[in-house]
Amino acid sequence: MRPFALVMLSIILAGSAAGAAEGPRPVLAPAPGGYAAALVRDGLPPGMQDDGDIPPYSAGKAGGLSFLLPGLAQYRMGRAVRASVYFTLEAAGWIAVGASLWQESARRDAYEDYAVALAGVPGTGHEEEYYEKVGGWTSNDGPGGYNEYVRREARDLYYPDLDAMEEYYAQNAITGSMSWRWESDGDRRRFNSLRSGSESAERNALYAAFFLLGLRVVSAVDAVVLARQVPEPQPTGLRFEAGPRPGGFYLALNRPF
Numbered sequence: 001m002r003p004f005a006l007v008m009l010s011i012i013l014a015g016s017a018a019g020a021a022e023g024p025r026p027v028l029a030p031a032p033g034g035y036a037a038a039l040v041r042d043g044l045p046p047g048m049q050d051d052g053d054i055p056p057y058s059a060g061k062a063g064g065l066s067f068l069l070p071g072l073a074q075y076r077m078g079r080a081v082r083a084s085v086y087f088t089l090e091a092a093g094w095i096a097v098g099a100s101l102w103q104e105s106a107r108r109d110a111y112e113d114y115a116v117a118l119a120g121v122p123g124t125g126h127e128e129e130y131y132e133k134v135g136g137w138t139s140n141d142g143p144g145g146y147n148e149y150v151r152r153e154a155r156d157l158y159y160p161d162l163d164a165m166e167e168y169y170a171q172n173a174i175t176g177s178m179s180w181r182w183e184s185d186g187d188r189r190r191f192n193s194l195r196s197g198s199e200s201a202e203r204n205a206l207y208a209a210f211f212l213l214g215l216r217v218v219s220a221v222d223a224v225v226l227a228r229q230v231p232e233p234q235p236t237g238l239r240f241e242a243g244p245r246p247g248g249f250y251l252a253l254n255r256p257f
Contacts, residue, residue: 104201147174
């Protein structure tokens, strides 16, 4: 608790120092008729006057808000319909990401379990490279199996160096507990179809993520353009006016239409 208290005390002291550096705030001197009459006669003191050149919305802030959440700056600027479109697209994008990731996970579990049941693969959760081999060959060993392919490749690469051929085979062949054998070629094709569906769902999640990124860029640019086009806000409601006039003083209430 002591470090936290020290940090809070430092923040308070820094704020006090910043306030002191700014100097005292301008104070209206009492005048006949009260502060309202003084404001009418003399206007706002320096430091309290509005700068007409400053736009009511910061383009940079608007762009940043809409990049964080598409449509947020548009909503703050009163563009409710435009904001609702961005909000809807944002929600749809995240739903697409979530649904695609769920499909990818479910289909991955399905093809891994399928390989265990019909090819004798030892358990699940192996590297993707291993599952590529399981889907590419009927078995790891025997005629037409993966190891036969490895032996042919070793011969093509290193013949007639027999030692190099054997070393290559030992490093790349799959034997022992990692062996597999499909019961039929149709089962292997079904396994590849499940893997393809998982990879397709993963790509869809990536496309949805790119869509969300693009939506942020478009919304941010749109917010910057809108912020630079928004006119000065007009006063609304009743407005009190008072001031001197030849031969007296006037009071008035007006309302813009």
